[in-house]
Amino acid sequence: MPSPKIIPLVMAGGAGTRLWPLSRDTMPKQFIPLLAGGLSTFQATLQRLADPAFDAPIVITNTDFRFIAAEQMLACGVEGEIVLEPERRDSAAAIAVGAVLASRRDPEAVGLALASDHLITDAAAFRSDCKRAARLAAAGLVMTLGIPPTHPSTAYGYLAPGAELAEPGARRLTRFVEKPKLELATQYLAEGYLWNSGNFLFAAKTMLSELARHAPEVLEAAEAAVEKARRDLDFLRLDPESFARASKISIDYAVMERTDSAGMLAASFDWSDIGAWDSIHEIKPKDGDDNVLEGPAVVIDTHRSLVRSDEMLTTVVGLDDVVVVATRDAVLVASMAASGKVKNLVEQMKASGRPEASEHLRIYRPWGWYQRIDIGTRFQVKHIHVKEAGQLSLQKHFHRAEHWVVVSGTAEVTVDDRTVFVHENESVYLPIGCTHRLKNPGKIPLELIEVQVGSYTGEDDIVRIEDIYARN
Amino acid sequence: MPSPKIIPLVMAGGAGTRLWPLSRDTMPKQFIPLLAGGLSTFQATLQRLADPAFDAPIVITNTDFRFIAAEQMLACGVEGEIVLEPERRDSAAAIAVGAVLASRRDPEAVGLALASDHLITDAAAFRSDCKRAARLAAAGLVMTLGIPPTHPSTAYGYLAPGAELAEPGARRLTRFVEKPKLELATQYLAEGYLWNSGNFLFAAKTMLSELARHAPEVLEAAEAAVEKARRDLDFLRLDPESFARASKISIDYAVMERTDSAGMLAASFDWSDIGAWDSIHEIKPKDGDDNVLEGPAVVIDTHRSLVRSDEMLTTVVGLDDVVVVATRDAVLVASMAASGKVKNLVEQMKASGRPEASEHLRIYRPWGWYQRIDIGTRFQVKHIHVKEAGQLSLQKHFHRAEHWVVVSGTAEVTVDDRTVFVHENESVYLPIGCTHRLKNPGKIPLELIEVQVGSYTGEDDIVRIEDIYARN
Numbered sequence: 005m006p007s008p009k010i011i012p013l014v015m016a017g018g019a020g021t022r023l024w025p026l027s028r029d030t031m032p033k034q035f036i037p038l039l040a041g042g043l044s045t046f047q048a049t050l051q052r053l054a055d056p057a058f059d060a061p062i063v064i065t066n067t068d069f070r071f072i073a074a075e076q077m078l079a080c081g082v083e084g085e086i087v088l089e090p091e092r093r094d095s096a097a098a099i100a101v102g103a104v105l106a107s108r109r110d111p112e113a114v115g116l117a118l119a120s121d122h123l124i125t126d127a128a129a130f131r132s133d134c135k136r137a138a139r140l141a142a143a144g145l146v147m148t149l150g151i152p153p154t155h156p157s158t159a160y161g162y163l164a165p166g167a168e169l170a171e172p173g174a175r176r177l178t179r180f181v182e183k184p185k186l187e188l189a190t191q192y193l194a195e196g197y198l199w200n201s202g203n204f205l206f207a208a209k210t211m212l213s214e215l216a217r218h219a220p221e222v223l224e225a226a227e228a229a230v231e232k233a234r235r236d237l238d239f240l241r242l243d244p245e246s247f248a249r250a251s252k253i254s255i256d257y258a259v260m261e262r263t264d265s266a267g268m269l270a271a272s273f274d275w276s277d278i279g280a281w282d283s284i285h286e287i288k289p290k291d292g293d294d295n296v297l298e299g300p301a302v303v304i305d306t307h308r309s310l311v312r313s314d315e316m317l318t319t320v321v322g323l324d325d326v327v328v329v330a331t332r333d334a335v336l337v338a339s340m341a342a343s344g345k346v347k348n349l350v351e352q353m354k355a356s357g358r359p360e361a362s363e364h365l366r367i368y369r370p371w372g373w374y375q376r377i378d379i380g381t382r383f384q385v386k387h388i389h390v391k392e393a394g395q396l397s398l399q400k401h402f403h404r405a406e407h408w409v410v411v412s413g414t415a416e417v418t419v420d421d422r423t424v425f426v427h428e429n430e431s432v433y434l435p436i437g438c439t440h441r442l443k444n445p446g447k448i449p450l451e452l453i454e455v456q457v458g459s460y461t462g463e464d465d466i467v468r469i470e471d472i473y474a475r476n
Numbered sequence: 477m478p479s480p481k482i483i484p485l486v487m488a489g490g491a492g493t494r495l496w497p498l499s500r501d502t503m504p505k506q507f508i509p510l511l512a513g514g515l516s517t518f519q520a521t522l523q524r525l526a527d528p529a530f531d532a533p534i535v536i537t538n539t540d541f542r543f544i545a546a547e548q549m550l551a552c553g554v555e556g557e558i559v560l561e562p563e564r565r566d567s568a569a570a571i572a573v574g575a576v577l578a579s580r581r582d583p584e585a586v587g588l589a590l591a592s593d594h595l596i597t598d599a600a601a602f603r604s605d606c607k608r609a610a611r612l613a614a615a616g617l618v619m620t621l622g623i624p625p626t627h628p629s630t631a632y633g634y635l636a637p638g639a640e641l642a643e644p645g646a647r648r649l650t651r652f653v654e655k656p657k658l659e660l661a662t663q664y665l666a667e668g669y670l671w672n673s674g675n676f677l678f679a680a681k682t683m684l685s686e687l688a689r690h691a692p693e694v695l696e697a698a699e700a701a702v703e704k705a706r707r708d709l710d711f712l713r714l715d716p717e718s719f720a721r722a723s724k725i726s727i728d729y730a731v732m733e734r735t736d737s738a739g740m741l742a743a744s745f746d747w748s749d750i751g752a753w754d755s756i757h758e759i760k761p762k763d764g765d766d767n768v769l770e771g772p773a774v775v776i777d778t779h780r781s782l783v784r785s786d787e788m789l790t791t792v793v794g795l796d797d798v799v800v801v802a803t804r805d806a807v808l809v810a811s812m813a814a815s816g817k818v819k820n821l822v823e824q825m826k827a828s829g830r831p832e833a834s835e836h837l838r839i840y841r842p843w844g845w846y847q848r849i850d851i852g853t854r855f856q857v858k859h860i861h862v863k864e865a866g867q868l869s870l871q872k873h874f875h876r877a878e879h880w881v882v883v884s885g886t887a888e889v890t891v892d893d894r895t896v897f898v899h900e901n902e903s904v905y906l907p908i909g910c911t912h913r914l915k916n917p918g919k920i921p922l923e924l925i926e927v928q929v930g931s932y933t934g935e936d937d938i939v940r941i942e943d944i945y946a947r948n
Contacts, residue, residue: 025789302830304821305814317497317806317832321821322814323798328807334789335802337809342777342794349776349793358774360789377850378859378925382900383883385857385925387850407903409879409927411855428854429929431879431903453850453857455881455925457901 008114008142010134010205012053012061013102016046016073016120017089019066021350022280022343025334026312029362033278034121035072043080045278046073046120050082052127057135059113060084062105063120064098066091070239071370071473088236090244096258097250099204100215100226101242107208108230114138115211117204117255122277123287129273134205136171137269141205145169145267146214146260148177149205150198151275156189159279159344161200161256163268164192177266180256198270201277204255210265219258225250236474281327281336281343285310299330308340332375333365370473371396372449384461388442390415390450395443397471404458404465406434408442413450416443439469480586480614482606482677484525484533485574488518488545488592489561491538493822494752494815497806498784501834505750506593507544515552517750518545518592522554524599529607531585532556534577535592536570538563542711543842543945560708562716568730569722571676572687572698573714579680580702586610587683589676589727594749595759601745606677608643609741613677617641617739618686618732620649621677622670623747628661631751631816633672633728635740636664649738652728670742673749676727682737691730697722708946753799753808753815757782771802780812804847805837842945843868844921856933860914862887862922867915869943876930876937878906880914885922888915911941 019032027033034046043051050061061084065073070088077084087101099117106115116134124130137147150163161183166176180200184192206214215223228246235241260266276283288296288310295303299313303320311318313330320328325340338346353361366375371394378385390396390413398418408415408431415426418441419434425445426432434440436458444450468475491504499505506518515523522533533556537545542560549556559573571589578587588606596602609619622635633655638648652672656664678686687695700718707713732738748755760768760782767775771785775792783792785802792800797812810818825833838847843866850857862868862885870890880887880903887898890913891906897917898904906912908930916922940947 025791302821302825302828304817304824313807316802316804317825317830319497319806319808319810319821319825321808321810321817323809323811326795326809328809330788330802330807332788334791335785335800335807336791336793337795337798337800338791338793339795345776345793349774349791352776353774353789353791356774358789377857380883380923383923383925385849385859387857405901407879407881409881409929411852411927411929429877431905431927433903451852451855453855453925453927455883455903457881457883 008112008138008207009059009110010057010116010138011059011106011109011113011208013099013106013115013117014046014049014061014063014120015095015098015117016063016065016069017092017098018121019092020121022347023278023284024346024350025329025331025336025360028364030068031072031364031368032069035069035076038278038284039123044076045123047076047080048123049118049120050077050084051080052124052130055131057131057138058116059109062087062102064089064102067241072368074238085240086238087240087242089242090247092252093247093250094252095202095255096219096222096253097226097247099211099255100219100222100250101230103206103208103211103215104226104230107212111209112142113208114141115206115208117206119202119277122201122203122275124273124275126273130271133269133271133273137174137205140169140171140174140267140269141207141210144207144210145265146210146263147174147205148260148266148268149201149203149271150268151201151271153193153197153199156186156193157199158183158186158189162189162192162197163200165196165198165268169267171269173270173272175268177268180261198268200256201271201275204260211259214259214263214265218262219251219253222250222253222258279344280346281310281329281338282340285327285340310340331365334360370394370475379461382457382459382461384456386454386456388452388454390442390444390452392444392447392449395472396441397466397473397475398439398441398469400437400439400467400469401458401465402437402467403460404456405436407455407457408432408434409453409455411451411453413444413448414446415450415452416445417441418443480584480610480679481531481582482529482588482610483531483578483581483585483680484588484590485571485578486518486521486533486535486590486592487567487570488535488537488541489564489570490593491564492593494819495750495756496818496822497801497803497808497832500836502540503544503836503840504541507541507548510750510756511595516548517595519548519552520595521590521592522549522556523552524596524602527603529603529610530588531581534559534574536561536574539713544840546710557712558710559712559714561714562719564724565719565722566724567674567727568691568694568725569698569719571683571727572691572694572722573702575678575680575683575687576698576702579684583681584614585680586613587678587680589678591674591749594673594675594747596745596747598745602743605741605743605745608646609677612641612643612646612739612741613679613682616679616682617737618682618735619646619677620732620738620740621673621675621743622740623673623743625665625669625671628658628665629671630655630658630661634661634664634669635672637668637670637740641739643741645742645744647740649740652733670740672728673743673747676732683731686731686735686737690734691725694722694725694730751816752818753782753801753810754812757799757812782812803837806832841868842866842947851933854929854931854933856928858926858928860924860926862914862916862924864916864919864921867944868913869945869947870911870913870941872909872911872939872941873930873937874909874939875932876928877908879927879929880904880906881925881927883923883925885916885920886918887922887924888917889913890915
């Protein structure tokens with residue numbers, strides 16, 4: 005039987021907090037350039053699919069991440085569809101939407117539901133496993149990619165093996181087991197259980213019928229959300245009202261634990277779910293003291309540690325097994341063993357209203373990014389980076405005037421009914437209340453320093469009059 | 477016998493590195509606002525002398541620290557003389573200069589050589605001890621303030637007790653002992669030895685005759701350096717050529733270990749030399765988990781630790797006995813036990829040319845301060861703070877233009893032969909090569925954002941044409 009066409013359904017809507025302060029709600033871990041060459045795991049996931057057996061991917065993500073997802077796809081040369089979830093609904097709804105869309109593209113298609121925040125370095129082995137699992141999926145099984153355990157981990161769910169299937173390493177899946185205690189995990193290892201990686205292959209029509217049987221309201225919500233979806237620039241916006249009817253349930257609970265058609269394939273590729281900082285330490289190249297040092301870092305008498313700094317000189321003296329991550333506005337110091345508790349730390353900080361818990365200092369926008377570099381009573385200073393052809397919305401402020409100094413590139417600035425070009429080493433003044441727009445008409449990025457002066461410099465004092473990126 | 481007049485000789489020229497990143501060569505620990513109320517130990521040392529028995533202090537410091545010393549004295553309302561050492565020469569030369577100056581002020585004076593980086597909270601006990609020691613000093617003894625040991629420390633030198641003297645707790649000092657091994661330290665405790673605090677009282681004339689006998693070249697150099705000293709604004713600049721002839725030797729080696737007139741008084745006050753971060757943890761109020769948290773700090777599962785942050789949100793998860801100090805450009809993470817090794821870290825970073833090892837991001841000047849807030853190719857942004865009546869030198873740059881935006885206060889700006897007033901929310905442009913001066917003519921601090929654009933934005937591209945603070 006020839007391999008069916010595989011349509012990747014890339015799940016990129018999550019918001020992991022255990023890699024804080026790098027991963028935050030406004031820019032979660034799948035989009036962070038964690039890997040060599042400044043690649044994100046989202047990009048590495050897409051690049052791993054470069055093979056004729058895989059059709060253009062369907063990326064399912066949150067509205068908030070649409071521009072970063074589009075930009076990262078463009079940057080790594082991958083074309084595909086970007087589907088926007090109006091709110092977070094867990095994996096069953098996302099996979100249902102993916103199955104509906106895949107089935108519309110090709111009723112015989114096999115869907116590959118893929119996490120975008122996992123690390124797999126042997127792409128060839130991954131593709132080969134997918135093709136083999138796809139053959140079983142085409143025959144009506146819902147296949148899970150299982151990871152042969154290296155140790156009795158209590159951090160993963162396990163897959164219980166059943167009868168052998170036609171592909172080597174493939175078996176029926178008899179039971180899903182939640183994260184077990186150590187004793188049970190040890191027993192599972194002896195009995196040939198695999199770790200549940202959360203990556204699945206299924207014929208679109210199989211998934212639709214399984215959903216119809218086990219989670220009909222999720223399927224109904226997904227179908228209606230796709231039916232009433234709205235094109236917005238290059239994005240497909242799912243209908244909010246319909247999508248909201250899907251319950252917040254994982255595909256494991258909704259389908260996998262209930263279906264009679266579950267199978268599993270023992271992966272032949274390496275795998276990490278990059279759960280917390282300790283796994284980053286694990287996967288990165290280390291020096292002679294087993295340290296991973298990234299950015300301006302100096303250590304003495306320090307071993308088995310991860311030190312990562314964006315910008316600030318970061319130093320460690322006389323400590324073993326620690327994680328130190330320094331960004332421009334937040335520093336994390338943790339014992340390697342407690343790195344999973346960063347999640348609790350972030351929850352606690354969110355509860356007490358610390359903006360650093362969920363927002364990055366550098367804010368990405370469709371036109372580029374901005375970053376606060378100084379703030380005081382009645383003033384704020386920002387560094388603004390506008391991409392080639394990028395333009396900010398036509399806007400005005402009620403409480404602040406702005407001084408823009410161009411330090412690189414050229415700005416096209418509209419102030420009320422006048423348009424001027426501002427070049428490197430030139431400045432322009434925008435009085436309170438004026439209507440203005442900033443555009444980069446040139447061939448290199450525009451960098452400017454914005455000095456805001458006024459009684460209130462909050463981000464919400466923007467009245468958007470017009471926006472090419474269709475933002476509200 | 478009435479108490480003689482005591483002239484404090486405050487030693488403030490040191491450059492401790494063990495409190496890095498707070499203490500750096502450009503702003504060493506004695507001037508850092510480490511104490512409650514934002515006070516430095518230098519200021520606390522001066523305030524401790526508020527008693528008619530003490531004459532106006534003579535502060536002996538390095539040329540580099542003259543403005544910060546003057547400003548901190550002004551801020552805490554203490555008047556005194558500031559004597560500038562052209563280079564670092566250790567304590568014998570400084571005390572020799574102090575003795576010469578004290579003796580000129582009053583031939584019968586008792587000098588009190590005081591470290592400016594020690595912490596003593598019971599000021600009344602300190603003053604009372606000084607007065608009692610001063611009576612013995614007036615009678616010809618060189619008195620050391622000894623600290624009754626609380627434990628057999630191997631970090632301090634010890635004073636060996638001899639015959640009792642006329643004041644309670646005072647004895648002849650028979651021997652100075654260098655930092656001992658633990659066994660010896662334990663033995664010293666049993667035998668009534670005291671820690672050497674490095675604070676001395678002596679009749680000026682006694683010190684001069686002891687120096688003449690045991691270190692004549694130091695005395696000669698000090699006398700000539702004072703003789704040929706030059707008044708510069710409010711400072712007394714010692715003659716560089718003469719001062720350079722004094723050998724780099726401590727007063728302990730030069731005089732105390734050789735004199736027949738040494739005495740010691742057991743201090744009745746509490747004392748810390750704030751040697752390293754562990755002693756900061758020791759002296760500060762702690763929370764229920766024995767943590768000292770200063771600035772924006774959040775910790776979970778953390779005990780007996782010190783977390784101090786100037787600005788960035790700084791977090792610790794699951795660690796005990798650590799020191800975390802975050803400044804805007806550098807982060808230190810150390811085990812409490814290894815905090816003394818920060819000295820080695822700083823040496824290593826200096827050797828590899830890291831500017832953060834010795835320079836602060838905020839640079840203090842006689843007119844106020846400036847701080848880099850952003851830097852990139854061909855540009856740099858600074859926040860500049862000019863004190864009331866402060867003015868920068870008349871200057872020009874060969875490689876950069878500057879844009880100044882006033883965000884608070886008023887600036888008087890001279891550009892070539894034109895002078896303009898620039899108010900809040902106004903800006904001024906300074907083209908490359910223009911001669912310019914910035915002045916704060918107002919009654920509140922002037923805050924401005926300076927955007928530099930040009931091929932080179934290094935601090936050494938300043939041609940100073942005229943300067944009210946007599947800087948080169």
